[in-house]
Amino acid sequence: MDAMGIDYIPSRSIIKQYNSAILSRIDRNGGILKLSEKFNIPMGSRVHWHKTSNEEIEEKIKEMISNKNMDKFPSRKEIIDYFGNSSIACIISRRGGFKFWSNKIGYEMKESETKTGWIGEGIAKELLENHGYLVEKMNTNCAYDFLVNGNIRIDIKFSRLFDNGNMKYYSFNLEQKFHDCDIYILICEDENKNIKVIVIPQSFVQNQGQIGVGEFKSKWYKYIDKYDFIDMYSNFYNKINKNKGE
Known part of the structure; x- marks a missing residue:
């Protein structure tokens, strides 16, 4: 320890x-x-998300900020390190996200934390629009990042390359094992700013709260640039919507 x-x-x-x-x-x-x-x-100690009120979470975060003399809203890693588990960090993610809670409590997010999320969303939005999709950005209270073509719920995850001394890998935290989106877009950025874009239906990762992707080899690489999954969802929703009101 x-x-x-x-x-x-x-x-x-x-x-x-x-x-x-x-x-x-x-x-x-x-x-x-x-x-x-x-x-x-x-x-x-663990915190059970379904038994914990927003007031209790706010109190715990304020206590952490006070005890550590912080002038910014803590990062996910700092919260996990402080409390010894990911319970509170996951609750924050489920109930509006870090930006929402930083505004609620009145502390700015660290620039690095904010930029990481925005970088991933910015890359994904540009890629999706370049492929001809209509992209609507959701607000911070929403459980996913984009609504695409008016129907498809897409959540964006961004990771730079980690090095644990033995291997290099990308790591994506899905926050929970049951997901609110239709599709995940995982953006891997290496040390030279090159990116790989992995497109995965959420049904492929049910019961998974984390995805690890090796630097050069991974089972997930067969889904690089698989935008046709988005087309499949779009066709499905279009067929369903044709029956609306009948």
Whole structure:
């Protein structure tokens, strides 16, 4: 825990991101709960999104900002590191997103956090419009980023290349395992600003909250530039809408 700068046992996802080999050793020796009991180290408390009010979330974030003397709204990573799990970060994403909550609480988002989201959306919007699609940007309260051709709900995820010392990869957090969009567009940007655009129907990633994509090899690369998925959805909605009012 000292290496991570915390005094509790973080969630499985945090340990895996830090060092997957450590998580494997923990599992072989009885799991996180047994480790907590054996060494008397508390586990990071989890927050159940369906039982937690917006007022409670606001109070927790304000407490974090005060305790850490922050002058900006915390990033997703900072929230996860502070609370020891991704529960509160996921609630924020589900209930309006980080920009909405930063405005609600009255703290500006960090420039890097804001830019990352906007970069991904900007790239995707230009690509979609260049392919002839009509793109409408949704507001911050919406669970997806774009409404395309008046019907298709598309959520944009952007990742730069990560390097954990052993391999390089892209990582996309889908926030939850059951999704509100029709299609995900994953934008991978490498160190030279080259991009790969992966188009995936949300049904392909049901029950997944995270997508990892290797630098050179990944099962997801067969969906690069698969804009025909959008056409399939568009045709489907057009057929459905023809029956409207009949």
